[in-house]
Amino acid sequence: MPRSSRLFRFLPLLAGLLAGALLLAAETPLLVLRxxxxxxxxxxAPRPVTEQPVRIVDIDEESLVRLGQWPWPRTRLAELSARLTAAGVAAITFDVIFAEADRTSPAALARQWQVNDEQRRQLLALPDHDAVFAGQLAASPAVLGFALTSAPGPRQPATRAAIVNLGEDQRAWVPAFSGAVPSLPQFEALAPGNGALSFVPDRDGVVRRVPLVLRLGERILPTLVSESLRVAQAAPAIILRSAGHQQQLTGHRDRGGLGEIRIGALTIPTTPQGELWLHYSERPAAPALPAWRVLADAAESAALAGHIVLVGSSAQGLLDLRFTPFGLRPGVAIHAEALAQILAGDFLERPGWSRAAELLLAAATCLLAGFLALRWRALAAAGLALTLVLAGALASWLAFARAGLLLDPLPAQAATLFAFIVCSLAHHFVSEREQRRIRGAFARYVSPNRVAHLLANEADLAIGGERRDCSFIFTDLAGFTGLMEGIDPGRAVALLNDYLDGMIAIAFRHEGTLDRIVGDAVAIMFSAPLAQPDHAARAFACALEMDAFACAYAQRQRQAGIAFGDTRIGVHRGEVIVGNFGGKTIFDYRALGDPVNTAARLESANKHLGTRVCVSQAILDDLPPQAVRPVGRVLFKGKTQPLAIFEALTPADAERRAPVEVYAAAWQSLSDDADLATERFAELHAAWPEDGLVAMHWRRLQAGERGDLIVLSAK
Known part of the structure; x- marks a missing residue:
């Protein structure tokens, strides 16, 4: 056997080692995928919604309309607490921080208002709102909230729960914070419970776990969920059981950190960090009762006896919204989800042995797929690799659906596919060398028509170019840099990708070739690589469809509160050199020539001309009459000959645009009678102030410019 063939025997092992190294190096991307x-x-498979004694008293939009904007007077909250206490609830949990004194208290009003001495004495004689609320807290099974922060705070929150640690000290595993924003001391001193309402979301902002304990310095603190359970059961302590202590009882020892938390009669399995994996229900797990109804009618709260009641807000203006696998939900709903899940005994777990098991499975499937890929036919080996991948996916899904276990099949699947690909390529290298070359060539192109052309014309892989008459579209998105600074970068990238998907799909439908993408800008060419006699018509129709899509997309985002900008488009044609440029390492298929630059400058000219879609006379020469308006003869910086350009008329601007006939008459007078042109454009600008092209000509005339020659000094 040739030496190289003998070395192939060790290729699966080498592939396995390399796959292991890649899995370790790609821990963050794999976590995102997991x-x-x-x-x-x-x-x-969302968690089935079962009836649990958890309810939400919702400070919703209607409650704010009926009872006034937030914050409400503390006397109103005291009344709400009294109603709920009288109904016999097990706990009243405020998903709110009462960090400041009530500004509507009589003493505060006496300081703020211009009143005489008698009126001030009368105000000061009235009960203090905070004192009323504090007294009610002492008489209610109330749980307050505080926020933990990364910046040191002036005061630590006071808690009533005793934290008991069984086994090894696992404070190092618990998420740590440096400071806190607590409620007022008089509230903390009288309320039976006080817990952290902070979440610890993943990097993508999604809340997948709810902490049951958090750490402030070296001090372990309860959270809103664990305190709600403790107060509801009148339990004195929260018991932390380390994974090491838990494993001593079972005879296993495979991880550190926390293993479970016990609160009263409830035992809750946790992550090593003391978090509960959330198993979300498809709809909110706890029914919500509007706060105004509880305050308006005591009978509304009668059915809440024995329930844990969370007081929080779903109103968008109060900004307590969190990302979940089912979209945005109020933070109070996530706390209610965790409580309902715990009371239902429906837990998700990622066992301590899961990571080791996943890596061992990855090693086994990697070696098996690699060895068989070297010995079996390609189709049979591919079938085995696919079977292993699907089996891993099925096993992971069944573990989740039937046992509530979170087992990740991705390491084994990635290692299997990696070993199969490496060993298959090695086994079939000689026979598939030509196919690999073609696949490598395809990887350099992005347009479907270019790939189809290469498959039919292999000789076109050569370096070089040819002269050809082509049409070009350049687009750019206005204001995207500012948008990136104003919203979450991940959200901005997702918006951009969605926008580019739509724009490029339109270009491909018109059989255009993607020349390049630069940030949010797109360049499309027509009549290359395949000659298209109607390339000008394709380019014009493509530009109109792109504009319609971009306008609709921007409008949807603006309705959602995102300041998405307009898209500017330039369309031009001319003779260029098209072909493969670069070298042997990589090809760059593109067009070179002045028409390419001119199309790009037409796009940029839109922002100076008040237009959105600029089309050159060269495009329109080959088309039947189109819905356009003449802009003028534009002389770009560095050019000696002006270019006649037109604005494409789109339905999106029909209501804001001057009638075509009226505009045409005014435009014609630019060359015939400057005074008449000034009068006509002044009338048009007054009647249609949002018509950007009319405004541009009106400003030119006001500045003393005459005729239809427009000189652009900037590129």
């Missing part, structure tokens, strides 16, 4: 997979499992 979270996405577990999110999908939840969407496929």
């Amino acid at each position: 979270n996405a997979l577990f999110d999908q499992y939840q969407r496929w």
